[in-house]
Amino acid sequence: MFSGIVEWVAKILHRDGGHFTVQNIFQEPLVLGQSIAHDGACMTITDIQDGAYSFFVMEESLSKTQLWLKKNGDLLNVERSLQFGQRVDGHMVTGHIDITGQVVSFDVRSDGSWDLIILLSPHYRDYILPKGSIAINGVSLTVVDTYPTEQWNTLVKVCLIPYTFASTNLWWIQPWDSVNIECDMMAKYIVTTVKNIQS
Secondary structure (H helix, E strand, C coil), rough: CCCCCCEEEEEEEECCCCCCEEEECCCCCCCCCCCEEEEEEEEEEEEEEECEEECCCCCCHHCCCCCCCCCCCCCEEEEECCCHHHHHHHCCCCCCCCEEEEEEEEEEECCEEEEEEEECCCHHHCCCCCCCCECCCCCCEEEEEEEEECEEEEEEEEEEEEEHHHHCHHHCCCCCCEEEEEHHHHHHHHHHHHHHHCC
């Protein structure tokens, strides 16, 4: 379980299919089997080297995330799993990506904040509510608003403060890039339960 508060960004040092080796930016020692979220996708450490660690991404995970697009030198948002007793400054994030979305626009405002608009499949519309939570590339953000489109897709708007923009890999994305999306866990449970009761 994660909070969506990215600790920093780490560079992909080497990729061979589903095998990734990533720069170790953490100060505390890592251990084999430890869970770390990479752009919001929870992965298990399979090897630890000097200044780096490795993990394996299954075909299922590659197909559900934008990790299949990643190449050597790309940056990943990284976050270690939560510990009992620590503050949850974002929201509860499982590290299981629901869908990828496409960046429609990413524009700076006069106050230095950023407006990010993402296009999503309509199947996830019920899980995304204005002022609710969403994780984009593992970053916990608040939904500003949603807008239906003529094609029945959904546009989702979030805003980033300058700190979030500078401290994650979101500064790197461009219009029509793919981003990992995890919808709010509580919304998914509530909507699924109501649909099951009604069916």
